[in-house]
Amino acid sequence: GENVEQHPSTLSVQEGDSAVIKCTYSDSASNYFPWYKQELGKRPQLIIDIRSNVGEKKDQRIAVTLNKTAKHFSLHITETQPEDSAVYFCAASIQRAGSYQLTFGKGTKLSVIP
Protein backbone atom coordinates (compact mmCIF):
# COMPACT_ATOMS: atom_id res chain seq x y z
CA GLY A 1 0.00 0.00 0.00
CA GLU A 2 0.85 3.67 -0.11
CA ASN A 3 3.32 5.08 2.42
CA VAL A 4 3.74 8.81 3.02
CA GLU A 5 6.73 10.26 4.86
CA GLN A 6 6.59 13.84 6.13
CA HIS A 7 9.41 16.09 7.36
CA PRO A 8 10.12 17.87 9.60
CA SER A 9 7.95 16.78 12.51
CA THR A 10 8.29 20.20 14.13
CA LEU A 11 9.15 23.56 12.60
CA SER A 12 9.59 26.95 14.24
CA VAL A 13 9.87 30.12 12.18
CA GLN A 14 9.85 33.82 12.89
CA GLU A 15 6.79 35.73 11.82
CA GLY A 16 7.24 36.90 8.25
CA ASP A 17 9.64 34.11 7.30
CA SER A 18 8.80 31.22 4.99
CA ALA A 19 8.04 27.66 6.02
CA VAL A 20 8.56 24.56 3.90
CA ILE A 21 7.21 21.09 4.67
CA LYS A 22 8.19 18.11 2.54
CA CYS A 23 6.53 14.78 1.86
CA THR A 24 7.44 11.70 -0.13
CA TYR A 25 5.13 8.96 -1.32
CA SER A 26 5.76 5.41 -2.42
CA ASP A 27 3.03 4.50 -4.91
CA SER A 28 3.64 5.98 -8.35
CA ALA A 29 -0.07 5.53 -9.12
CA SER A 30 -1.02 8.22 -6.57
CA ASN A 31 -2.55 11.16 -8.40
CA TYR A 32 -4.01 13.48 -5.78
CA PHE A 33 -2.07 15.27 -3.04
CA PRO A 34 -3.96 17.43 -0.52
CA TRP A 35 -2.62 19.37 2.42
CA TYR A 36 -4.60 19.81 5.61
CA LYS A 37 -4.22 22.23 8.50
CA GLN A 38 -5.39 21.07 11.90
CA GLU A 39 -5.72 23.39 14.86
CA LEU A 40 -5.83 21.96 18.35
CA GLY A 41 -9.06 20.08 19.00
CA LYS A 42 -10.45 20.70 15.53
CA ARG A 43 -10.92 18.78 12.30
CA PRO A 44 -8.35 18.79 9.51
CA GLN A 45 -9.13 21.58 7.07
CA LEU A 46 -8.13 21.38 3.43
CA ILE A 47 -5.85 24.30 2.58
CA ILE A 48 -4.58 23.37 -0.86
CA ASP A 49 -4.37 20.34 -3.11
CA ILE A 50 -2.61 19.37 -6.31
CA ARG A 51 -3.23 16.69 -8.90
CA SER A 52 -0.61 14.73 -10.76
CA ASN A 53 -1.10 16.61 -14.04
CA VAL A 54 0.09 19.85 -12.43
CA GLY A 55 3.58 20.71 -11.13
CA GLU A 56 2.76 23.71 -8.97
CA LYS A 57 -0.26 25.45 -7.52
CA LYS A 58 -0.54 28.70 -5.58
CA ASP A 59 -3.20 30.25 -3.41
CA GLN A 60 -2.15 33.57 -1.92
CA ARG A 61 0.62 32.81 0.61
CA ILE A 62 0.42 29.06 0.14
CA ALA A 63 1.94 27.02 -2.68
CA VAL A 64 2.42 23.34 -3.33
CA THR A 65 4.91 21.76 -5.70
CA LEU A 66 4.90 18.21 -7.01
CA ASN A 67 7.77 16.21 -8.49
CA LYS A 68 6.27 13.00 -9.87
CA THR A 69 9.60 11.57 -10.93
CA ALA A 70 11.04 11.85 -7.45
CA LYS A 71 7.67 11.13 -5.83
CA HIS A 72 7.77 14.08 -3.51
CA PHE A 73 5.67 17.16 -2.92
CA SER A 74 6.12 20.20 -0.74
CA LEU A 75 4.08 22.89 0.98
CA HIS A 76 5.43 26.43 1.00
CA ILE A 77 3.99 29.13 3.24
CA THR A 78 5.35 32.63 2.73
CA GLU A 79 5.09 35.64 5.03
CA THR A 80 4.05 33.43 7.93
CA GLN A 81 1.69 34.79 10.55
CA PRO A 82 0.98 33.60 14.10
CA GLU A 83 -2.38 32.22 12.94
CA ASP A 84 -0.50 29.83 10.66
CA SER A 85 0.59 27.95 13.80
CA ALA A 86 -1.01 24.49 13.62
CA VAL A 87 -0.28 20.91 12.64
CA TYR A 88 -0.04 20.37 8.90
CA PHE A 89 -0.65 17.01 7.24
CA CYS A 90 0.17 15.95 3.74
CA ALA A 91 -1.68 13.08 2.12
CA ALA A 92 -1.63 11.04 -1.06
CA SER A 93 -4.43 9.27 -2.85
CA ILE A 94 -5.15 7.23 -5.92
CA GLN A 95 -8.38 8.78 -7.06
CA ARG A 96 -10.72 6.93 -9.33
CA ALA A 97 -14.46 6.71 -9.58
CA GLY A 98 -15.86 5.88 -6.16
CA SER A 99 -12.50 5.55 -4.43
CA TYR A 100 -10.84 8.36 -2.51
CA GLN A 101 -8.71 6.73 0.16
CA LEU A 102 -6.17 9.13 1.66
CA THR A 103 -2.87 8.06 3.21
CA PHE A 104 -1.56 10.72 5.56
CA GLY A 105 1.87 11.69 6.74
CA LYS A 106 2.49 11.95 10.47
CA GLY A 107 2.18 15.71 10.54
CA THR A 108 4.34 18.79 11.06
CA LYS A 109 3.76 21.05 14.03
CA LEU A 110 4.41 24.57 12.79
CA SER A 111 5.02 27.33 15.33
CA VAL A 112 5.21 30.91 14.11
CA ILE A 113 6.99 33.10 16.65
CA PRO A 114 5.74 36.70 16.75
Added chain:
Amino acid sequence: ETGVTQSPTHLIKTRGQQVTLRCSSQSGHNTVSWYQQALGQGPQFIFQYYREEENGRGNFPPRFSGLQFPNYSSELNVNALELDDSALYLCASSLKGSGNTIYFGEGSWLTVV
Protein backbone atom coordinates in the same frame (compact mmCIF):
# COMPACT_ATOMS: atom_id res chain seq x y z
CA GLU B 1 -18.55 24.82 6.14
CA THR B 2 -18.01 21.41 4.56
CA GLY B 3 -21.58 20.17 4.65
CA VAL B 4 -20.48 17.12 6.66
CA THR B 5 -21.92 16.79 10.14
CA GLN B 6 -21.11 14.19 12.76
CA SER B 7 -22.67 13.10 16.02
CA PRO B 8 -22.06 12.83 18.85
CA THR B 9 -19.19 15.27 19.23
CA HIS B 10 -17.87 13.70 22.40
CA LEU B 11 -18.59 10.46 24.20
CA ILE B 12 -17.11 8.22 26.86
CA LYS B 13 -17.50 4.44 26.77
CA THR B 14 -16.29 1.57 28.89
CA ARG B 15 -13.98 -1.12 27.58
CA GLY B 16 -15.98 -3.96 26.02
CA GLN B 17 -18.95 -1.77 25.11
CA GLN B 18 -20.18 -0.97 21.63
CA VAL B 19 -20.46 2.46 20.00
CA THR B 20 -22.20 3.91 16.96
CA LEU B 21 -21.04 7.14 15.40
CA ARG B 22 -23.07 8.97 12.78
CA CYS B 23 -22.30 11.14 9.80
CA SER B 24 -24.53 13.16 7.53
CA SER B 25 -23.44 14.72 4.28
CA GLN B 26 -25.09 16.78 1.59
CA SER B 27 -26.96 15.32 -1.32
CA GLY B 28 -24.54 14.28 -4.04
CA HIS B 29 -21.89 12.92 -1.68
CA ASN B 30 -22.04 9.35 -2.90
CA THR B 31 -18.76 8.39 -1.27
CA VAL B 32 -18.13 8.49 2.46
CA SER B 33 -15.01 7.44 4.33
CA TRP B 34 -14.17 7.06 7.97
CA TYR B 35 -10.80 7.81 9.54
CA GLN B 36 -9.39 7.28 13.01
CA GLN B 37 -7.00 9.90 14.38
CA ALA B 38 -5.20 8.98 17.56
CA LEU B 39 -3.68 11.78 19.62
CA GLY B 40 -0.57 13.18 17.93
CA GLN B 41 -1.02 11.08 14.79
CA GLY B 42 -2.31 11.59 11.29
CA PRO B 43 -5.73 10.24 10.34
CA GLN B 44 -5.81 6.56 9.38
CA PHE B 45 -8.23 5.21 6.83
CA ILE B 46 -10.77 2.77 8.29
CA PHE B 47 -13.06 2.11 5.34
CA GLN B 48 -15.04 3.71 2.57
CA TYR B 49 -18.58 3.31 1.28
CA TYR B 50 -19.67 3.97 -2.27
CA ARG B 51 -23.29 3.61 -3.27
CA GLU B 52 -24.05 1.88 0.04
CA GLU B 53 -21.38 -0.79 -0.33
CA GLU B 54 -17.98 -1.06 1.34
CA ASN B 55 -15.41 -0.07 -1.25
CA GLY B 56 -12.04 -0.23 0.42
CA ARG B 57 -10.84 -1.01 3.90
CA GLY B 58 -7.76 -0.11 5.87
CA ASN B 59 -5.91 -2.17 8.44
CA PHE B 60 -8.70 -2.33 11.01
CA PRO B 61 -10.23 -5.48 12.54
CA PRO B 62 -13.76 -6.69 11.72
CA ARG B 63 -15.15 -5.23 14.95
CA PHE B 64 -15.05 -1.93 13.03
CA SER B 65 -18.04 -1.96 10.69
CA GLY B 66 -20.15 0.56 8.89
CA LEU B 67 -23.22 1.36 6.88
CA GLN B 68 -24.18 3.91 4.26
CA PHE B 69 -27.83 4.77 3.73
CA PRO B 70 -29.70 5.92 0.61
CA ASN B 71 -29.92 9.44 2.03
CA TYR B 72 -26.08 9.60 2.06
CA SER B 73 -25.82 9.35 5.84
CA SER B 74 -23.45 6.82 7.33
CA GLU B 75 -22.64 4.99 10.54
CA LEU B 76 -19.45 3.65 12.05
CA ASN B 77 -19.91 0.86 14.58
CA VAL B 78 -17.18 -0.40 16.86
CA ASN B 79 -17.77 -3.51 18.97
CA ALA B 80 -15.83 -4.76 21.98
CA LEU B 81 -14.19 -1.40 22.58
CA GLU B 82 -10.55 -1.36 23.62
CA LEU B 83 -8.62 1.43 25.34
CA ASP B 84 -6.64 2.02 22.13
CA ASP B 85 -9.86 2.86 20.31
CA SER B 86 -9.80 6.22 22.08
CA ALA B 87 -9.40 8.70 19.24
CA LEU B 88 -11.03 11.32 17.06
CA TYR B 89 -13.20 9.63 14.43
CA LEU B 90 -13.56 11.61 11.26
CA CYS B 91 -16.12 11.21 8.52
CA ALA B 92 -15.17 12.46 5.07
CA SER B 93 -17.16 12.84 1.92
CA SER B 94 -16.65 14.10 -1.58
CA LEU B 95 -18.59 16.81 -3.42
CA LYS B 96 -19.61 16.04 -6.97
CA GLY B 97 -18.30 18.53 -9.49
CA SER B 98 -15.52 19.78 -7.22
CA GLY B 99 -12.85 17.50 -8.60
CA ASN B 100 -13.73 15.02 -5.89
CA THR B 101 -12.01 17.02 -3.18
CA ILE B 102 -12.40 15.39 0.21
CA TYR B 103 -13.74 17.32 3.19
CA PHE B 104 -13.89 16.23 6.79
CA GLY B 105 -16.61 16.64 9.34
CA GLU B 106 -15.91 18.02 12.81
CA GLY B 107 -15.33 14.54 14.18
CA SER B 108 -16.45 12.51 17.15
CA TRP B 109 -14.12 12.30 20.13
CA LEU B 110 -14.32 8.83 21.66
CA THR B 111 -12.75 8.08 25.02
CA VAL B 112 -12.68 4.46 26.18
CA VAL B 113 -12.09 3.96 29.89
